[in-house]
Amino acid sequence: MNNELEKLYTRIIQRTTINLRELEFDVKPYVWDLIPPGQMEKFYAFYGITDNHPISFYFKHSGLAGSYFLGKSQVINSLLYKSDIRGDELKKKGDVLQFKNFEIELSKDEEIYIEDSALIKTMVHNYSHDPESLEQFFIKNTVATHYSNIHGAPCDGCFIEPFATVDLTTVHDCVIGAFSYIQAGEINHLKIMPGTIWVRSPDNFDFAYRHPRNRLKKYIDFTAESQPQGIFINFMEERKEAFERIFNAMNLESPEPLPDTSSLDRYAVVDLQTQIGENVLVAQRAFLKNAWLGKGANVQENCFVINSRLEGLNITAHGAKIIEADLGRNVFVGFNSFLQGKANSRLTVGKECVIMPHTIIDINEPLVIPERYVVWGLINDEKDLANNSLPIDDFLAIENKLEKGPMTFEGSGKSFITAFQKRIHHILEVNGAFFDGKDNRGHAQKNQDISFNTIQPYPKGTLKGLYPTISIQP
Amino acid sequence: MNNELEKLYTRIIQRTTINLRELEFDVKPYVWDLIPPGQMEKFYAFYGITDNHPISFYFKHSGLAGSYFLGKSQVINSLLYKSDIRGDELKKKGDVLQFKNFEIELSKDEEIYIEDSALIKTMVHNYSHDPESLEQFFIKNTVATHYSNIHGAPCDGCFIEPFATVDLTTVHDCVIGAFSYIQAGEINHLKIMPGTIWVRSPDNFDFAYRHPRNRLKKYIDFTAESQPQGIFINFMEERKEAFERIFNAMNLESPEPLPDTSSLDRYAVVDLQTQIGENVLVAQRAFLKNAWLGKGANVQENCFVINSRLEGLNITAHGAKIIEADLGRNVFVGFNSFLQGKANSRLTVGKECVIMPHTIIDINEPLVIPERYVVWGLINDEKDLANNSLPIDDFLAIENKLEKGPMTFEGSGKSFITAFQKRIHHILEVNGAFFDGKDNRGHAQKNQDISFNTIQPYPKGTLKGLYPTISIQP
Incomplete structure (x- = not known):
């Protein structure tokens, strides 16, 4: 220096x-x-x-x-x-x-x-x-x-x-x-x-x-x-070269016919297997490899979606990684979460699940998370999942306090879940997931130019x- | 619009x-x-x-x-x-x-x-x-x-x-x-x-x-x-695509090992046959194809050198084109001049010639311009050359007036030639043609970074x- x-x-x-x-x-x-x-x-x-x-x-x-x-x-x-x-x-x-x-x-x-x-x-x-x-x-x-x-x-x-x-x-x-x-x-x-x-x-x-x-x-x-x-760190380092190519060209062509209502940032890395639906936002520094993104899904900055399918209205918050996984509709994956399935042990996440920010799911056997669960912490197997998750409906019922493994919750479960759901709705809205061709324009539609x-x-x-x-x- | x-x-x-x-x-x-x-x-x-x-x-x-x-x-x-x-x-x-x-x-x-x-x-x-x-x-x-x-x-x-x-x-x-x-x-x-x-x-x-x-x-x-x-116009249009490529990449590699004392602008078009000597300046939007550039030559903005050899200390002023030509040392080619030899009818320009700005030489037979000539106007053959040129020494001798074809000159030939020679020296100097490894740095050395x-x-x-x-x- x-x-x-x-x-x-x-x-x-x-x-x-x-x-x-x-x-x-x-x-x-x-x-x-x-x-x-x-x-x-x-x-x-x-x-x-x-x-x-x-x-x-x-x-x-x-x-x-x-x-x-x-x-x-x-x-x-x-x-x-x-x-x-x-x-x-x-x-x-x-x-x-x-x-x-x-x-x-x-x-x-x-x-x-x-x-x-x-x-x-x-x-x-x-x-x-x-x-x-x-x-x-x-x-x-x-x-x-x-x-x-x-x-x-x-x-x-x-x-x-x-x-x-x-x-x-x-x-x-x-x-x-x-x-x-x-x-x-x-x-x-x-x-x-x-x-x-x-x-x-x-x-x-x-x-x-x-x-x-x-x-x-x-x-x-x-x-x-x-x-x-x-x-x-290793995960990021191993994918560094793919970004170097896109930062070194003035103009790049889109790999795929992209719906008019979606935006794929020119500083994102995307392969030819990837399929992008309507109202999808792919932000810069995102990485998509054999990703299937359903209507209204978003993949934010520093996110990686590899060999995975997102059914639609999915939020992939900044820094989240989704590998070898199938996510139902309306699944929220919080900041920097690391969902690491394997080819022979895929991760399945049921619809409307909330994967809390900074959750690690790194499995060597297939794992299925049922619909409408809140999931947190570090999960390597079924046992970890049982310790680090709760059905949303159970969470809604908490009135005062809950301790589960190393997690403690105090206050109103309803207030917590409602706040999350409001935020999820808001994120989808600003990202353009609800665009109907006329109203509800968001980043997916606005970022095209x-x-x-x-x-x-x-x-x-x-x-x-x-x-x-x-x-x-x- | x-x-x-x-x-x-x-x-x-x-x-x-x-x-x-x-x-x-x-x-x-x-x-x-x-x-x-x-x-x-x-x-x-x-x-x-x-x-x-x-x-x-x-x-x-x-x-x-x-x-x-x-x-x-x-x-x-x-x-x-x-x-x-x-x-x-x-x-x-x-x-x-x-x-x-x-x-x-x-x-x-x-x-x-x-x-x-x-x-x-x-x-x-x-x-x-x-x-x-x-x-x-x-x-x-x-x-x-x-x-x-x-x-x-x-x-x-x-x-x-x-x-x-x-x-x-x-x-x-x-x-x-x-x-x-x-x-x-x-x-x-x-x-x-x-x-x-x-x-x-x-x-x-x-x-x-x-x-x-x-x-x-x-x-x-x-x-x-x-x-x-x-x-x-056609000449420029035909070479437009070559420029599009270089304007569309963030970083380009030099096609050739370039001497440390020379600079080749990253927005110039250069082919692999081109050879670049010491103290050479190739400006942006220059176009070099099978060009041989001797020590201290410069090729300025919007210039084209194609299938040509420049012996050294050559000035190719803004917009000049040199095609199928051999130029001796210290030849000056003025702004927007168009020197169009052909493969079977090359143009040879003797050392120390001054090709006045906006000169057109477009020949279908080989043409040789002897050393130390001033050349101007529109030249298609030997006869045109005879009408539109004068040995520098004859020019130096003009004391009052000279008319030659459509050209008229009034005043001191010595003053005119001296002014040109001073300017040529100055141009070579600022472009770094005289750099000796220590002194006389010019654009060729300064523009590298x-x-x-x-x-x-x-x-x-x-x-x-x-x-x-x-x-x-x-």
């Missing part, structure tokens, strides 16, 4: 560490070697222009290698490596947000504001749900690592380990352990252990689970002075790898 | 026509159909970043399809179609320009400023030589058409026909006829007839020639309500084909 870049990275790490001083957490040994020298100047960055959302980009004194920008965003004094800053669901001027008894109107279009932060292969999406900062979805003094998701979650002073997700949560001065999923409204000064799944709605419900540390390590292991390791623009860093000199100051306005 | 684009084009044409009212020249019938509908949104534009010259781009309310920007430039309310705005030879803050007895110091870096203009396949390069406007190389209220060159020539209120060149000349309210070459210091309110070659240095010399109208038509014919036609950035227009809506407002600063 050359001088200016190194200085910038040092400064970002230092700022994050200062924010985390209460937790006595030193960021540097974890991340210093994560951005390989030479990589920051090697890849172009790119941004999309559509006529569906306001154009506004501002980049200053930052490295942006391989990163993608779609919505309104500012990036200042930051290093983004192969990260996605989508922002096409940001709130707009005049939108009214209901927060408890308050109706708050936006005074201007929301923007994603990234300052003094380093994001490595991080997905930033959705809109900020912090009523204190409706117009700014901020990410400050934060280091986020491989395949983490920052989803509607403003962060200040955070260290986010690989494959962790912060979702609809404002996060101040926290360490989020590897493969943790946090959806908790607001958290402060916490060190979240790896593999924690925590879904909390204050006064309504609190779902908590932690992946067994010794079994999780096989999938993702992240320690100081070492690259992240494990099955998740994105034009992509590439930007490159200084190729030489002390600023090598950093980008010039770039402003793009309507 | 859609609404906003059409409005903008209408407005540009109107402004140019108003500037040309004294000449009673209506621009619209000549140009309205020159930008094919759909093309303005079809091609990306791109800009280069190096660490050799200041980065500064500003684009506002403009269409930029297929255009390239390298140096400091602003484009406002303009349509640029497959045009090159190079600007890597612009003057810098603090530079001192000698003009007669004045020494004028630049108060800021020069920029190319394009406003209310339409440029179609136009090459803009060099720096402005107007002492009245040292910091701004302006192109305003101007329409320039296919393969015209605006070379260090600020223009206001001009219509520039296909293959015309304005060189080191400030041009106000003029029509420059097809294939005319004007290098005259400053011109105002003139209608230059097609095929005029005019090189004037006030008080020193005045070279004037006009291609015979009836013979020129075969090569380039440009009339109202019709696309430009003729051999020049350009990084390219693509930008795209709005893909839909009323702004379709126009670009957002883009500002890029260091």
Whole structure:
């Protein structure tokens, strides 16, 4: 890494560490070697222009290698490596947000504001749900690592380990352990252990689970002075080359006649066996190999669908992987879930199941999940499944509390399930799954006319790898 | 063409026509159909970043399809179609320009400023030589058409026909006829007839020639309500596909081991038979097929070298074509010259010859031009050559006046030849022909590390084909 870049990275790490001083957490040994020298100047960055959302980009004194920008965003004094800053669901001027008894109107279009932060292969999406900062979805003094998701979650002073997700949560001065999923409204000064799944709605419900540390390590292991390791990392590495080809061509042809109502991003990898139905959204950095996608299915960023069939109205949330599996209609697969069937031991998921975010199902015998189940945790066989699932109807009946294996649930099961179902409906809606040829247009229909623009860093000199100051306005 | 684009084009044409009212020249019938509908949104534009010259781009309310920007430039309310705005030879803050007895110091870096203009396949390069406007190389209220060159020539209120060149000349309210070459210091309110070659240095010399109208038509014919036609246009059209391939790939490999001291632009077309020596510059949009380029040769933008050998220190100025020819050392081939030998009737040009800009040599018998000749005009055979050339030494001897066929020369032959030789030396120098491994670095050595950035227009809506407002600063 050359001088200016190194200085910038040092400064970002230092700022994050200062924010985390209460937790006595030193960021540097974890991340210093994560951005390989030479990589920051090697890849172009790119941004999309559509006529569906306001154009506004501002980049200053930052490295942006391989990163993608779609919505309104500012990036200042930051290093983004192969990260996605989508922002096409940001709130707009005049939108009214209901927060408890308050109706708050936006005074201007929301923007994603990234300052003094380093994001490595991080997905930033959705809109900020912090009523204190409706117009700014901020990410400050934060280091986020491989395949983490920052989803509607403003962060200040955070260290986010690989494959962790912060979702609809404002996060101040926290360490989020590897493969943790946090959806908790607001958290402060916490060190979240790896593999924690925590879904909390204050006064309504609190779902908590932690992946067994010794079994999780096989999938993702992240320690100081070492690259992240494990099955998740290997899985991504093995498919890296397929993406290189598509990032290296200006124009690509669609492999298949695609329905008019569906969109397949030009930065997705798709083979010729794949079949795409109506109202389907395939986002960039998605990977489809012999995938059958029924009407209204979506495959979001960093998702992989391999030798699998999705009947329709399926949500495959950011980072989810579905291999050798058959999913019924309306199955929801949460963020970064890893559903690994095998050719001789396929996974079958019944219709309307909810696979909680960050669930691992990795089987060596065929496994069938019945219809309408909620599934979580780490599942290698029938026994694990029995310990880590519950029929939705049983969940709906919980009034106070339930403990099942390492999972604890407090509050109203109905409130929890209803919140999930509402969200699933909303996700399908914004993605265009319900488009009828006229109404209910969503990303699947709107994303068909994105034009992509590439930007490159200084190729030489002390600023090598950093980008010039770039402003793009309507 | 859609609404906003059409409005903008209408407005540009109107402004140019108003500037040309004294000449009673209506621009619209000549140009309205020159930008094919759909093309303005079809091609990306791109800009280069190096660490050799200041980065500064500003684009506002403009269409930029297929255009390239390298140096400091602003484009406002303009349509640029497959045009090159190079600007890597612009003057810098603090530079001192000698003009007669004045020494004028630049108060800021020069920029190319394009406003209310339409440029179609136009090459803009060099720096402005107007002492009245040292910091701004302006192109305003101007329409320039296919393969015209605006070379260090600020223009206001001009219509520039296909293959015309304005060189080191400030041009106000003029029509420059097809294939005319004007290098005259400053011109105002003139209608230059097609095929005029005019090189004037006030008080020193005045070279004037006009291609015979009836013979020129075969090569380039440009009339109202019709696309430009003729051999020049066909020549370009036939080679269009080769360029499409290179514009459609993000990264290309060099076809040949290239000397460290040479540069081959990634947007040049080169075949495997081509051999490139030391200190060679091959610019973007150059086309090389079985070309042998000796040490210090250069092939500039829009140049074609086919089945030809250039011994070394050759200048192939913007738009020149060299086919089936052998050129000795130090041969200069001026802008847009068309040297068309045939396989069985090759053209041989002796060392140190000066082929004047906009010369046509199109032969069906072998032709040999002896060493140290000045050559101009339209040459199909030995007889034409005799009428349209003079040994450099005879030219040096002219003290007052010479008429030869349709060519007239007034003034000092020595002053004319010396000016040319100085310029040739300067061109070789800035292009890096004299690089010795340490000193005299030029474009050939400096251009090796350009990084390219693509930008795209709005893909839909009323702004379709126009670009957002883009500002890029260091």
